[in-house]
Amino acid sequence: MRPALHAEWTKLRTVPSPHWLLLGMIAATVTLSAAAISVLTCTPAGCGGDLPKLSLMGVELGQAVVVVLAVIVVSGEYSSGMIRTTLTAVPRRTTAFAAKAITVSGVVAIAGTIAVLGSLVAGRFILPVHGDAALSDGATLRAAVGSILYLVLIALLSFGIAAVVRDAAASIGTVLALLYLVPILSQVIGDPQWQRLLQQVGPMSAGLTIQATTDLGDLPLSPWAGLGITAAWATAALAAGCLALGKRDA
Incomplete structure (x- = not known):
């Protein structure tokens, strides 16, 4: 596994597009979060609303860049034919698949941590002093850690779907539709x-x-249960992707 991880890390860091995508994810997340928190009208009694959630709203946009990154790691090798070289170097396909997934999730976790912390720091600077307490309690820590885990799960979900679909455009479209159309449908249905x-x-x-x-009582699911649903989606996608890689020709 160690040589496979080293190979995947070398491929990822020597290609410029992942670097720009990770920087774009951080910038998009922090920018949208800062914009969301800046429109609040605060009074001496407080700012109202769920301040940590508003401070992390940029995750909804940043995840789209994560989707693109995770997809191109898989589909890029199929379009270039590099997948044959990868599987020649690492004949055990489950090992190659796991190494790719671990590498992608690792870089997304690092970039996601920077983006989430940057969003919370932006919220602290933008909000008046009385908003600081709302951005520094235990619930905020759970929201921050959960947001990082969420981005990693979205990366794994995208990675698994890309391994099944293989085509970059179709994979990105499938994942984005799954992410953004379901909430829209839930609002349209009466x-x-x-x-x-x-x-x-x-x-x-x-x-x-x-x-x-x-x-929290008004939520359709408790926070950790909701993240568990996303984890279930990612697990199913990874299982399907690993099966597809093992059964089909490169």
């Missing part, structure tokens, strides 16, 4: 029970409940 069901099963709507720090 039946409250169906709305709640879609919010419970959608990988984004369920997973981002981890960011909530207030009114």
Whole structure:
């Protein structure tokens, strides 16, 4: 496994596009988070709303860049034919697949940590002093750690789907539709029970409940249960991707 990990890390760090995508993810996350928190109207009594969640709103945009990064790690090798070289060097396909997944999740975890911390720091600078307490308690720590884990899970979900679909455009479109269309459908459908069901099963709507720090009783799922739904989606995608890599020709 160690040589496979080293090979995947070497490939990832020697190609310029992942670097720019990671920087873009950080910039997009922090920028949108800062914009969301800057429009709040604060009074001496407080700013109102779920401040940590608003400070982390940029994750909803940053995840799209994570999707692109995770997909091109797989689809790029198929389009260039590099996958044959990879599997020649690492004949055990499960080992090659695991090495890729670990490398992708590792770099996303590092970039996600920078993006999440940057968003919270931006919130501290933008908000008045009385908003600081709301951005430094235990619930905020859970929201921050959960947001990082969420980004990693989205990367793994995208990675698994890309291994099945192989085509970059189709893979990115599939994942983005899964992430963003389900919440839209839940708002369009008039039946409250169906709305709640879609919010419970959608990988984004369920997973981002981890960011909530207030009114937890009104959520369709508890924060960690919601992240568990996203983890289930990622696990299923990885299992399908690993099976596809093992059964089909390179």
